[in-house]
Amino acid sequence: MGAKPTVLVADADLAKDIQIKDFHNFTDRANLKLKGGPFTEPLFDQTFLILRGKQWKKVRSVSTPTFSASKLKTMTPIIDDAFNNFIDIIDNRSKTGVEFDIYDIRFYGLCFERNAQILSANARECREDYKLNDTIVIPKGSSVVVDVHYLHHSPDYWSEPEVFDPMRFSADRKHEIYPNSWQPFGSGPRNCIGMRFALLVVKLSLAKLLLNYRLISGAKTETANLSLTTTIFTQSPRNGIFLKVTKL
Numbered sequence: 201m202g203a204k205p206t207v208l209v210a211d212a213d214l215a216k217d218i219q220i221k222d223f224h225n226f227t228d229r230a231n232l233k234l235k236g237g238p239f240t241e242p243l244f245d246q247t248f249l250i251l252r253g254k255q256w257k258k259v260r261s262v263s264t265p266t267f268s269a270s271k272l273k274t275m276t277p278i279i280d281d282a283f284n285n286f287i288d289i290i291d292n293r294s295k296t297g298v299e300f301d302i303y304d305i306r307f308y309g310l311c312f313e314r315n316a317q318i319l320s321a322n323a324r325e326c327r328e329d330y331k332l333n334d335t336i337v338i339p340k341g342s343s344v345v346v347d348v349h350y351l352h353h354s355p356d357y358w359s360e361p362e363v364f365d366p367m368r369f370s371a372d373r374k375h376e377i378y379p380n381s382w383q384p385f386g387s388g389p390r391n392c393i394g395m396r397f398a399l400l401v402v403k404l405s406l407a408k409l410l411l412n413y414r415l416i417s418g419a420k421t422e423t424a425n426l427s428l429t430t431t432i433f434t435q436s437p438r439n440g441i442f443l444k445v446t447k448l
C-alpha cells in the first residue's frame with residue numbers, strides 16, 4: 201500500500217495459513233493510512249479495527265460477549281423497531297408505484313455503507329519474515345491482503361462463479377464449499393466481531409420485507425454485468441439498484 205510492499209493473497213490455503221495457522225505473525229492490521237485518505241485522524245489508531253498487539257487482544261476479549269446469543273436476543277426488539285422506520289418508507293414508495301434506488305434510502309444506505317467500508321479491511325502486517333517456500337519470503341513489515349473478491353469469484357473454488365445460486369449455501373451443499381474460500385466477514389481470530397449481529401439484522405429485515413412486499417427489479421437496474429464502483433475497501437453497484445415495490 202503506497203510505497204509499502206503488499207502481498208495479495210488469492211489462494212484459500214495460503215489465506216488460511218495467514219489468518220488462522222500462523223495468525224501470531226499476522227495479528228495486527230496493516231497501516232491503512234494512505235496519504236490524503238480517510239484514516240489519518242489520530243483517533244483512528246484507537247479504533248477496534250486498528251488496535252494492535254496486547255491492546256487489541258484485551259478489547260477483543262472484553263467485547264466478544266456483547267455478541268453472544270443471549271445478548272443478540274435482547275437486541276432483537278431494538279433492531280425490529282429501527283426497521284419499522286424503514287418499512288414506513290417502503291410502504292410510501294409502494295403507494296407511488298415509482299421505481300427507486302434502494303441506496304437512496306437511509307437505513308439500507310447505512311447497512312450497505314457499513315458493508316462497503318469494511319469488506320476488504322482484512323489487510324494484515326507481517327510481524328517477522330514469513331517463508332512461503334524455499335524461494336519466496338514475505339518480508340517483515342509488508343502488508344498482506346486477502347483478495348476476497350478473487351476468492352469469491354474464482355473458478356478454482358466455485359462452479360459457475362458468476363451464477364447467482366444461493367443453494368450453494370444450503371445444508372445439503374455447504375460441504376462443497378472449499379475451506380476459507382468464502383469469507384465475507386474475514387477469517388480467524390481477527391474476523392468480524394459483528395458478524396452474528398450483522399446477519400441477524402439482515403435476516404430480520406429481509407424476512408419482514410419479503411413477507412409484506414413484493415420487490416420487482418426496476419427497468420434501470422443492470423441485470424447482466426452489473427458495473428461496480430470501488431471505494432477504498434470494496435465495491436458497490438455503480439448505477440444503483442432500482443426497485444419497484446408492491447404490498448402483498
Ligand code: HEM
Pocket residue numbers: 219248249250260314315318319320321322323383384385386387388389390391392393394395397398
Ligand atoms: C454485512 C456487514 C459486515 C461485513 C460484511 C463485515 C466485514 C468485516 C470484515 C471483512 C472485517 C475484517 C476481518 C478480517 O480481518 O479477517 C471486519 C472487521 C470488523 N468488523 Fe465487521 N462487517 C460487517 C458488519 C459489522 C458490524 C455490524 C459490526 C459491529 C457491530 C462490525 C464490527 C467489526 C469490527 C470491530 C471489526 C474489527 C475486528 C478486529 O479487528 O478484531 N462489523 N468486518
